[in-house]
Amino acid sequence: MNNARFLSFLLLFTVSVILAQPAAAQEVDCTVQLNIDAVPTTNKDLLNNFAADIKNYVSGYNWGGGDASEKVKCTLNIFVQNVIGENRYAAQVFIGSQRPRFNSDQSTAVMRLFDEQWEFTYIKDRPINHNPYSYNELGSFLDFYMYVVMGYDYDTYDRLSGTPLFQKAADIARMGQSSSAKGWQPSTTAFSRTQLIFEILNAKFEPVRSASWRYHFTGLDSLSTTPARAYQNIIGALEAIDKVRKGSDPRNLIIKTFFEAKSLELADVFKQYPDRSIYIRLSQIDPTHQQTYEEYRTGKK
Numbered sequence: 586m587n588n589a590r591f592l593s594f595l596l597l598f599t600v601s602v603i604l605a606q607p608a609a610a611q612e613v614d615c616t617v618q619l620n621i622d623a624v625p626t627t628n629k630d631l632l633n634n635f636a637a638d639i640k641n642y643v644s645g646y647n648w649g650g651g652d653a654s655e656k657v658k659c660t661l662n663i664f665v666q667n668v669i670g671e672n673r674y675a676a677q678v679f680i681g682s683q684r685p686r687f688n689s690d691q692s693t694a695v696m697r698l699f700d701e702q703w704e705f706t707y708i709k710d711r712p713i714n715h716n717p718y719s720y721n722e723l724g725s726f727l728d729f730y731m732y733v734v735m736g737y738d739y740d741t742y743d744r745l746s747g748t749p750l751f752q753k754a755a756d757i758a759r760m761g762q763s764s765s766a767k768g769w770q771p772s773t774t775a776f777s778r779t780q781l782i783f784e785i786l787n788a789k790f791e792p793v794r795s796a797s798w799r800y801h802f803t804g805l806d807s808l809s810t811t812p813a814r815a816y817q818n819i820i821g822a823l824e825a826i827d828k829v830r831k832g833s834d835p836r837n838l839i840i841k842t843f844f845e846a847k848s849l850e851l852a853d854v855f856k857q858y859p860d861r862s863i864y865i866r867l868s869q870i871d872p873t874h875q876q877t878y879e880e881y882r883t884g885k886k
Contacts, residue, residue, distance in 0.1 A: 612649060612651070613731060613734065614657065614659070615639075615640060615643045615661060616659070616661070617643075618660070618662045619663050619665070623664075623667065624667075630709075631709050632665065632674075632707070638712075639661065639727065642713040642715070642724075646715055657734060657735060659680070659682040659683075660680070662681075664678070669704065672706050672707060677701045677703070680697075680700065681694065681846075682734045682738060686806060687805075687806035689808075693801065695741060696734060696737045697842070697845045698730075700768060701775070702768035702776075703768060704722065704766065704767055717756070719760075720760035720761055720763070722764075728753075728754075729754050729758065729778060729782075732753045732754035733750075733751070733781075736750035736754065741801035742798070742802060744799075745791070747794070751785050752786065754782045755783065755786055758779040761778065761779065773836040784837055784838055792826070792829050793829055793840060796825040797843065799822040800822035804822060816858060826870065827870040830870070844873060848871060848873075848878075849877065852867070855867070855881070861882055
């Protein structure tokens with residue numbers, strides 16, 4: 586993995602005459618925020634250490650097996666909705682990640698997901714254990730998303746290099762599916778962890794993952810050095826995604842996930858692009874965010 590990333594960055598150096606290379610991110614630096622407003626007062630004390638325990642857990646494991654000195658920045662915003670039993674809770678979770686844009690002081694959102702169906706048992710002062718061979722509604726949920734975060738990050742630096750991490754997430758999803766726990770059953774009507782990871786590993790959607798690499802590594806990372814080529818690669822990545830979109834169930838999650846993370850960035854990136862009709866094309870490729878693109882096209886943003 587590290588050699589492949591180094592060679593990819595060396596290629597960008599040659600093409601763009603860049604004098605320094607960004608380090609390939611490896612492990613997680615995760616911000617964990619916990620909202621327990623909906624929890625009865627008598628139960629809130631039991632969750633005092635929950636956010637800290639999660640942060641320590643996800644930060645203390647080498648998810649990618651690589652250089653832990655380089656961090657993938659991620660966010661877990663946990664909204665506990667209800668107490669459903671003794672030490673049992675129902676929650677909704679936002680999971681996001683970002684990585685730096687090369688030759689820029691800006692970052693780019695890589696993944697933004699909202700999981701509405703997490704039920705788990707948490708006992709205060711009991712450590713969260715990592716066991717990849719046994720399903721646990723707390724640990725397996727966190728493991729799944731850390732592998733997904735890392736896989737998405739790897740894919741942006743080196744084409745399809747996140748596959749081994751996504752495969753680990755898929756193994757967890759299969760265990761979760763067998764447990765009949767909420768959120769793991771495949772679905773086209775609601776968000777499903779299993780549905781997402783199976784789409785990610787489905788050869789039909791491989792061009793979407795390849796487009797992510799093209800968008801980030803040959804597009805965003807080159808905007809400040811070779812803008813014409815960078816715009817060409819960004820547009821090429823979007824056209825590749827659109828080709829898959831036209832032949833897919835519109836309820837798919839993988840394309841939705843891409844544009845949930847990228848719509849505002851796309852609108853902003855093309856502010857300097859000379860052909861304003863690009864916003865019309867963006868609306869065709871990503872109709873869900875048509876209003877955003879139209880506001881930027883007409884100068885309202």
